Amino acid sequence: xxxxxxxxNSAKQRVPRLLPWxxxxxxxxxxxxxxxxxxxxxxxxxxxxFEARGYALAVHGEAQWNGVALASRVGLEEVTTGLADAPxxxxxxxxxxxxxxxxxxxxxxxxxxxRTPGSEHYHYKLSWLAAxxxxxxxxxxxxLVCGDxxxxxxxxxxxxxxxxxxxxxxxxxxxAAVRDLGLRDVVRDRWPDRRVFTYWDYRAGMFHQDLGMRxxxxxxxxxxxxxxQAAWVDRHARKGKAPSDHxxxxxxxxxxxxxxxxxVVPPPSAKPAKRGAHRLPQSGA
DNA sequence: ATGCCTGAAGGGTTCAGA
Numbered sequence: 001x002x003x004x005x006x007x008x009n010s011a012k013q014r015v016p017r018l019l020p021w022x023x024x025x026x027x028x029x030x031x032x033x034x035x036x037x038x039x040x041x042x043x044x045x046x047x048x049x050f051e052a053r054g055y056a057l058a059v060h061g062e063a064q065w066n067g068v069a070l071a072s073r074v075g076l077e078e079v080t081t082g083l084a085d086a087p088x089x090x091x092x093x094x095x096x097x098x099x100x101x102x103x104x105x106x107x108x109x110x111x112x113x114x115r116t117p118g119s120e121h122y123h124y125k126l127s128w129l130a131a132x133x134x135x136x137x138x139x140x141x142x143x144l145v146c147g148d149x150x151x152x153x154x155x156x157x158x159x160x161x162x163x164x165x166x167x168x169x170x171x172x173x174x175x176a177a178v179r180d181l182g183l184r185d186v187v188r189d190r191w192p193d194r195r196v197f198t199y200w201d202y203r204a205g206m207f208h209q210d211l212g213m214r215x216x217x218x219x220x221x222x223x224x225x226x227x228x229q230a231a232w233v234d235r236h237a238r239k240g241k242a243p244s245d246h247x248x249x250x251x252x253x254x255x256x257x258x259x260x261x262x263x264v265v266p267p268p269s270a271k272p273a274k275r276g277a278h279r280l281p282q283s284g285a
Numbered sequence: 286a287t288g289c290c291t292g293a294a295g296g297g298t299t300c301a302g303a
Binding site for chain 2 (some may be wrong): 010114115169258
């Protein structure tokens, strides 16, 4: 089961990149952020395209900013939009959509930017992350939080920690709020020492110089993290004509969402089995 | 360069993004 998350920075502008990418990577579950479309506009623009590819679709958007979506071809059940008890700014914004897909509770999230440490928007960001923590804690043990967290978990996740001193995305309270979700960061688990970013500013050739940040995360509960077979950033999608400023993150899970991969057999005993004790069935004659 | 691009709204410019 392949899960992908991508901040597309306008679904409307990204259609020529999004559809070929879907056909190339063929994720089973797709989390999108910054769709920047009202629900009706998203459905009119892309509903048939997703349907033709076998996806069920859940969208939660607004006209101008924000906006998230969740598409799945392994089931899309118990859809919820927004977060219970999420703060607004001042009103609730379209920043979360959740559904159960293939036995996993999947959350597509676009965490508030925070703008400036100490600002009202910064406190809104921290409150929003606290609401996300409550939702995850109240949910099932098989869960994924996928999206633009707008937090670089560690100094290794920014091209130059000094460049972000006193800026949002790296402050200890933001990092603590992400850590306190109690989830595994599956890309960092897979690539503990790799320089890996998911966002590069459009300006000044930042992508070309690989001066970026890793702020788009796939965070998994323990049982889901144990199933990770691959976890990587699709930098190809950041290249070429009219890209988003974010790259997708793609994660492949082992099958068996219910954990049933066959009967449990006891481990072999320390004493080697007697030679010939485990004969294969013999064919006739 | 104090927003270097990009997108949205809507108007000839401003705000937001990270």
